[in-house]
Amino acid sequence: MALEIQTPFGTALPPAPRHAITVHLPEWRSIVRFKDHDPELLTALKSMYPRFILHKDVLALTQKIIEVAGVEEGQGQQGCFVFPSWRAARDCKDFATSPRRGPGKTVPRDRVSIRIFKTHGHVPLLYAVMFPVESTPTVHGFWVNAGVGISSRLAEDCLRHIGSLREVKHDDEEEEERGSPDGLAHRQIKERIAGLLNRAPTDPHRTARVSPNDVYFFSTGMASIYWVHRYLLTKYSAPSVLFGFSFHSTIHVLEDFGPGVDFLGLGSVQDLEALEKHLLLASQRERERGKRGGGVQAIWAEFPSNPLLSTPDLRRLRELADAHGALVVVDDTVGSFCNVDVLDVADIVVTSLTKSFSGYADVMAGSAVLSPLSSRYAELKALFETEHRDNLYTRDAETLERNSRDYLARSAVLNNNAERLVEYLHSEALNPTSGVKQVFYPTVNADTLANYTAYMRSTTPEFPRPGYGCLLSVEFRDVETATAFYDHLHVHKGPHLGAHLTLALPYALGVYGNEADWASEYNVRQAQVRISVGLEETGNLVDTFRRAIEAADGRSAGLQN
Template identity: 35%
Template sequence: MPDLDLGESIPPHTAHAVSVSLPTWKSNIGYEEGEDWVVGRMTTGYPRFFIHRSIQEFAADIVARVGAKASKAFLFPNRQIAARCVSFVKARAPPAVAASLDTVHLVLDTTQPGAGALASLNPAISAVLGSQDAFSFLKQYWQHTGDGVSSRRAEFCHALLKNGLLRLDDGATGPVSPTSAKPCRGPKRYQRPSSMDTTAKHVSPDREGVAAPDLQETSRFLEERFGRNLDVSFVQPAKSAIKRRIAGALRTDSELSRAAPPDHEMEFNTRGVVNLREEDIYLFPCGMSAIFNSHRALLSTRGNMKSINFGFPYVDTLKILEKFGPGVVFYGYGSESDLDDLEKHLQAGERFLALFCEFPGNPLLTCPNLTRIRQLADRYDFAVVVDETIGTFANVNVLPFADIVVSSLTKIFSGDANVMGGSAILNPNSRYYESLKNWARTAGGLDEDTYWPEDVMFLERNSRDFVSRIDRTNANAEAICDVLRQSPVVKTIFYPKYNETQANYEACKLPNAGYGGLISVVLRRPEQAVAFYDAIQTAKGPSLGTNFTLTSPYVLLAHYQELDWAEGFGVERDLIRISVGLEETEHIVNVFRGALKVAEESTAASQEQ
């Protein structure tokens, strides 16, 4: 999909896309600078950074109905999360800003005809309202934790609010007072919220969009919204199927069944842990939510200790460890010498909550020495949390080395780039397993289950061919690496097969698996990087793990305000990250050859000048 306009959703015409087209180097800088010629054209963006327009409209409607004119609202799936957001802001904001905070809870009005049919969906919303000055603090919580509502939940619940099926949870029995735009009382069929007018008009109603139910037609609405494609009776089987795929125990791509899967199926999994159970795998609205709640779990069960961030991290992982709890010790290289230094501190008596790392890391694709980390953790009593998003559990098995394994299911597990998701696995052989499981069963623990049913159904459907897609991206990535390695304009390639930490990757690599679909490359001159990026005929935007090749000037997007800091850890500002897709190998290789040729010609042109 090379011919996408600036600001168009990726994939195009997809109401819940998780990426957005930034087709030139200049447009990426414009986005980071907040320039209107870029931001004003964006129909969507990566959901934790760009608040989806359907969420924005719902929040504005809530403010208009119950809030002050100058206030902003951030939406969360339950009151516990909203309360955590309020606590976060109050601990950091000036007193006047903290005093502006308020919460509004909307729940299903079961007194309305047909509302009982919606109860199993738990269509609740908790809004945190604050002044304009509170926006940046609220946005921090939203972005770092990933615990905000999904765009599908917002669409659905907003439709219910418009039709009088949600009420304030304040002891009142009636619906929330409507604004001047009162819902029609005549028969209704399908009605799309205006928030989606910019994208949903191109989308088949079978796949995306939202229907708004009339009070008299709730049953019909449910049938038409879910019955043909997203039958709510399949939500629990879908969750089960997703968890078993994550465990490497489900070996079929067949349609869902309402029948419970056999218990013994989990014994035969690719994780090499025969006592792993489906109940040890938790689903979250996105990958950062899995990381954040794993950190919460460890703080609650192990005490208030600093954590270790080992290796150059995805940006919000480090922010979580810095801002939630007593702090973090950062080892940005993730090298053997960093482990030597850590061991000295441990020997001197320092103690830590947990070590968080990625396998491989993003964007340098280096791998920490999990064998040595596990030995240190056992000796000095700290937990190990491994993010396997980039390696993927079809290529590597890190669970034997970890107490908790987290992953963003938004990426290659889904592939279609139209739904968010995350997971956390508790290793049943961990010394912390029982305390974590006990905490998970309590209110506000890992069992909050805030993953919206529609998102569950889309993720299950998308992930059925996950393993076969991994095989294809592995092969395509190696073919692209071969082209990059032969180019005179390429300075450095980052890929697990060629990094100095390859042995660490091999220690966790599954038999007959590959090295993943993510490559980072640095060209020899900045102008070459710009020419290459502008010329490459792939989709260009944030995110990774898509079924199509997606290219991004990753460091500009992730670390624009801290480029010098990133370069201090070997992460160069002109680095280009390539998420390899499922295209025909010969085609995608030629695409890269063409862009490299343009980069070479840009050097010759600049020398002539």
């Protein structure tokens, strides 16, 4: 029998190391308070996903930088965000001062500065964006969505030598260092990822292979999306398409930087028809301007989508992209390297390595891989070699390398646990007396299952259980039932997926908050709870969910009487 969770409110999943990236929010009302930015709750949090709230080491370093920088006369109290590269700091300043932020939100450009700091000789330069403290909400939007800030381990190393913190001048601010050295851990992870992508391909006769040199690292999963988008803009400077629903920051990145994005959030057959019309019109406009391009630089898609696990028709996306000169960029984070092979349809594969590849919720990283099967491989290779800066800090790479050694073994357990839990929840959805209304997972998303299985890897001795990943969602008959289920569910609760322990989150409430009505247009509803299964014993895990559903049905019946 599963035991009640003993993890205190506001702390990380056990073993809760210094660089944990999770938080336990055990009650529905705590999610509501988090969404409402309740200052008492935010103060009580001891751990948090670091793109949402600054890690304690990053916050401590930021405060020291503000002290060393001082306050210029007439500037008032200063806010600060710290980045590992000049480019990231420059983009943050451009974001905050852009008129696109809107009246009352745009920060005057002369009130934002970039100042460069250094502690000791073994860490990168620190690029601090300084601004009026009252503009923090605006600037924080860049930190959250782009994901290009400094890591907690870099901050920790700087704090160890904080007495040496000093401001420095750059002779040429535009001349950027190449980022972290390509150390042993970086090379080992590149080789591991290339091996995973070459393993058990969907086409057994494939001869083209991913080289470790085709793997590019970033400081977070969102940073991989942000920088790939920015690289493409330098060459093509055209609008994008986001096909199907996605993690909330992706749409913001594609909207906020460049000439815009067309969002087809259902990823349905009707959306495919709409996409074809959109591409035709974009190509026609380009021809009228006397240009040869197709008018859309890239079609982005998650495989499958977060949080409803809908799988796009990649083959059709590839056909449309080829017909209109667009690239295809696939985010395979949820499906994961071990389960799916999208190289023959994607020009670029982006992945949040923070999730199941790492698996232990204590490091952030992302990757972008150029497909050697892409007809535009040489073109993209030249672009990446020119634009890419590796800002994955050495100690983060070392942690990721250690964590990912058992990636295949963990993934087999995650696949099995998710499939068994889905089987149970789906049986409840078929029961007219149950509060469960619907389950979302590739195996039960009948309309798009074939789109997923077309790209599943085959069984091999080292990985006998390719499957559908760790993520699923369950919808209840109403918010009251979902609330009762969540409050009685004895697993860890909060944002993140792919961890060693199961996590639950009321996704629409916790992620979209005031945008919940917009999200509901794409079937992401308040009565849904997203589940990322962990490595627990399968029978105990299913029993834990059974008890929560039974309690929720009892509670909901009581509310109706």
